[in-house]
Amino acid sequence: MEKFTTITGIAAPMPLVNIDTDMIIPKQFLKTIKRSGLGANLFDEMRFDRQGNEIADFILNKDAYRSAEIIVAGENFGCGSSREHAPWAIKDFGISCIISSSFADIFYNNCFKNGILPIVLPEADIAVVMKDAEKGANARMSIDLEAQTVTTSDGEVFSFEVDSFKKHCLMSGLDDIGLTLDKQDHIDAFEAQAAQTRPWV
Amino acid sequence: MSPKTLYDKIWDAHVAHQSEDGTCLLYIDRHLVHEVTSPQAFEGLRITNRRVRSPEKTIAVPDHNVPTTKGRDDPKNMTEDSAIQVAALDKNALDFGIHYYPVSDVRQGIVHIVGPEQGWTLPGMTVVCGDSHTATHGAFGALAHGIGTSEVEHVLATQTLIQKKSKNMKVEITGKLRPGVTAKDITLSVIGKTGTAGGTGYVIEYCGQAIRDLSMEGRMTVCNMAIEGGARAGLIAPDEKTYEYCLGRPHAPKGAQWETALAWWKTLYSDNDAFWDETITIQGEDIAPVVTWGTSPEDVLPITGVVPAANEFEGGKVGAAQRSLDYMGLTPGTPLTDIEIDTVFIGSCTNGRIEDLRAAAEILKGKKIKVGLRAMIVPGSGLVRAQAEEEGLADIFREAGFEWRLAGCSMCLAMNPDQLKEGERCASTSNRNFEGRQGYKSRTHLVSPGMAAAAAITGRLTDVRDLM
Numbered sequence: 001m002e003k004f005t006t007i008t009g010i011a012a013p014m015p016l017v018n019i020d021t022d023m024i025i026p027k028q029f030l031k032t033i034k035r036s037g038l039g040a041n042l043f044d045e046m047r048f049d050r051q052g053n054e055i056a057d058f059i060l061n062k063d064a065y066r067s068a069e070i071i072v073a074g075e076n077f078g079c080g081s082s083r084e085h086a087p088w089a090i091k092d093f094g095i096s097c098i099i100s101s102s103f104a105d106i107f108y109n110n111c112f113k114n115g116i117l118p119i120v121l122p123e124a125d126i127a128v129v130m131k132d133a134e135k136g137a138n139a140r141m142s143i144d145l146e147a148q149t150v151t152t153s154d155g156e157v158f159s160f161e162v163d164s165f166k167k168h169c170l171m172s173g174l175d176d177i178g179l180t181l182d183k184q185d186h187i188d189a190f191e192a193q194a195a196q197t198r199p200w201v
Numbered sequence: 202m203s204p205k206t207l208y209d210k211i212w213d214a215h216v217a218h219q220s221e222d223g224t225c226l227l228y229i230d231r232h233l234v235h236e237v238t239s240p241q242a243f244e245g246l247r248i249t250n251r252r253v254r255s256p257e258k259t260i261a262v263p264d265h266n267v268p269t270t271k272g273r274d275d276p277k278n279m280t281e282d283s284a285i286q287v288a289a290l291d292k293n294a295l296d297f298g299i300h301y302y303p304v305s306d307v308r309q310g311i312v313h314i315v316g317p318e319q320g321w322t323l324p325g326m327t328v329v330c331g332d333s334h335t336a337t338h339g340a341f342g343a344l345a346h347g348i349g350t351s352e353v354e355h356v357l358a359t360q361t362l363i364q365k366k367s368k369n370m371k372v373e374i375t376g377k378l379r380p381g382v383t384a385k386d387i388t389l390s391v392i393g394k395t396g397t398a399g400g401t402g403y404v405i406e407y408c409g410q411a412i413r414d415l416s417m418e419g420r421m422t423v424c425n426m427a428i429e430g431g432a433r434a435g436l437i438a439p440d441e442k443t444y445e446y447c448l449g450r451p452h453a454p455k456g457a458q459w460e461t462a463l464a465w466w467k468t469l470y471s472d473n474d475a476f477w478d479e480t481i482t483i484q485g486e487d488i489a490p491v492v493t494w495g496t497s498p499e500d501v502l503p504i505t506g507v508v509p510a511a512n513e514f515e516g517g518k519v520g521a522a523q524r525s526l527d528y529m530g531l532t533p534g535t536p537l538t539d540i541e542i543d544t545v546f547i548g549s550c551t552n553g554r555i556e557d558l559r560a561a562a563e564i565l566k567g568k569k570i571k572v573g574l575r576a577m578i579v580p581g582s583g584l585v586r587a588q589a590e591e592e593g594l595a596d597i598f599r600e601a602g603f604e605w606r607l608a609g610c611s612m613c614l615a616m617n618p619d620q621l622k623e624g625e626r627c628a629s630t631s632n633r634n635f636e637g638r639q640g641y642k643s644r645t646h647l648v649s650p651g652m653a654a655a656a657a658i659t660g661r662l663t664d665v666r667d668l669m
């Protein structure tokens with residue numbers, strides 16, 4: 001997995017609440033058996049009309065935000081379907097960080113498996129960060145995972161919390177499965193014991 | 202011993218390893234797999250030369266993509282990309298030696314209906330699937346939740362999941378439901394109260410007399426939508442109804458093992474003085490038949506209500522409500538029962554079980570659907586379909602003018618050819634009314650099976666109590 005340490009880039013403001021994974025990547029793009037190439041269809045039905053033309057007022061179609069690397073969004077981002085195609089599409093588009101006051105549980109976990117940092121800030125901080133994002137391409141926001149900070153283009157700094165294990169994995173680009181297989185003995189022991197106590201499983 | 206919730210008990214029984222920071226390896230008893238969220242996971246195993254650690258605990262079935270019309274086991278009758286995904290699952294199931302119910306098998310159906318039906322889902326288990334509605338299996342007192350594809354690969358390779366424990370929420374539905382009110386109305390009403398993010402960070406246990414009174418089918422409907430409330434999982438403590446449902450199922454324990462299992466299952470309840478991080482109580486008598494008006498499952502109102510205005514909401518929801526009203530093409534102040542529909546869909550893992558079909562048939566018996574309306578019933582599994590045929594329900598549906606389909610997810614998410622056209626409006630027994638969910642620019646109103654049947658007869662959203 002790709003490592004995440006710091007980024008400095010353009011942040012796209014998406015103040016809508018409850019942005020669901022059906023919006024992020026509509027179902028017609030779930031028929032792939034690959035992980036790559038989904039960025040072209042990120043937010044497809046909000047971004048393009050039926051003929052495939054760009055919808056001019058959608059945020060990622062505006063020149064200032066075409067190369068955004070960060071999204072600042074309304075609460076409960078990523079709710080709905082568990083489809084990991086959502087973070088795949090986000091990452092493939094070039095976005096590696098999403099800032100919101102809350103995330104849906106499965107989406108939040110999926111981000112960390114794909115080199116994306118989801119940052120939770122209180123509503124009051126989101127309001128400031130959202131304003132900063134609205135300034136467009138000249139306003140570059142900085143994210144530092146090691147220091148756990150978001151710095152706006154004006155130099156205002158906000159701290160965020162992140163689980164230490166998730167942080168470690170993201171910073172080192174670690175493969176979860178490899179880490180777990182190192183604990184194989186514990187799994188074997190658990191299974192042996194469960195075979196005694198819950199033999200029907 | 203300190204008092205524990207049901208969730209605490211199941212969790213504790215499945216921790217294979219705990220790190221100092223509280224991160225756990227949770228052992229997974231059942232892993233359900235479908236064609237949409239698994240191909241990349243199996244590809245990952247192949248690339249890294251890993252095997253499926255416990256193929257005997259892994260069960261796969263294609264459901265999301267499959268057509269629900271006759272002749273569908275011929276790949277020529279699927280769109281090319283659907284056929285590729287189904288073929289990939291066929292191959293992966295064979296190559297990795299996991300249990301499989303192919304399209305041609307009568308037991309095929311929606312993964313969350315097949316699991317319980319075949320006795321794979323049992324009390325006290327941990328159950329995961331690359332699908333958010335895995336919450337359904339919580340109805341058995343199993344800790345069940347959706348995972349992403351990376352986690353699917355992780356479970357395939359290790360039979361564990363890296364997890365931190367969630368908080369405990371108790372949702373108590375007291376008293377008795379009024380006539381015409383169903384499990385679907387309970388679960389939608391809870392989301393209406395908590396919002397779609399209200400359950401984030403929690404595992405919800407549903408309890409109270411109204412929940413105890415529900416059948417297993419009804420309990421599955423309630424837990425199914427725990428995810429729509431943002432919760433990691435929903436749980437209902439097992440009881441006699443649960444045991445009775447499980448007894449004799451193909452993969453349920455038998456003989457002496459059944460007795461051992463039963464003895465443990467009977468310890469699976471929340472202790473009296475267990476600690477709850479959050480408690481919500483709703484009076485069963487206060488719940489009405491409900492319908493959604495917007496594009497989030499929290500946009501719930503009693504069918505007797507009117508379309509709200511955006512300024513009745515607060516904060517970010519004002520903008521979202523306006524967007525919903527525009528998308529849904531609704532004018533504030535319109536009585537919900539004046540909203541005309543052109544499609545009815547009865548099915549999905551929320552309401553595609555035999556009891557749901559019985560409830561719809563009850564309303565439809567001897568009646569016809571409105572002329573020009575398109576109405577479709579998609580049973581949740583081949584076995585549900587067979588039973589409905591046997592009970593004569595299928596005849597009622599056909600005579601009323603419904604299409605009687607083969608099992609699958611169908612118009613719940615419209616990945617197969619069952620889709621709404623732009624601007625079409627559907628009364629649907631599924632679980633999500635998101636923008637575009639049932640087809641590009643389509644409009645969805647979530648309802649119970651009885652309400653969907655009533656809407657089919659009148660051609661508008663209808664209070665089922667008027668037709669009872």
Ligand code: SF4
Nearest residue numbers: 334549550610613614
């Ligand atoms: S019926 Fe709908 S919600 Fe259920 S698994 Fe299928 S697509 Fe998902």
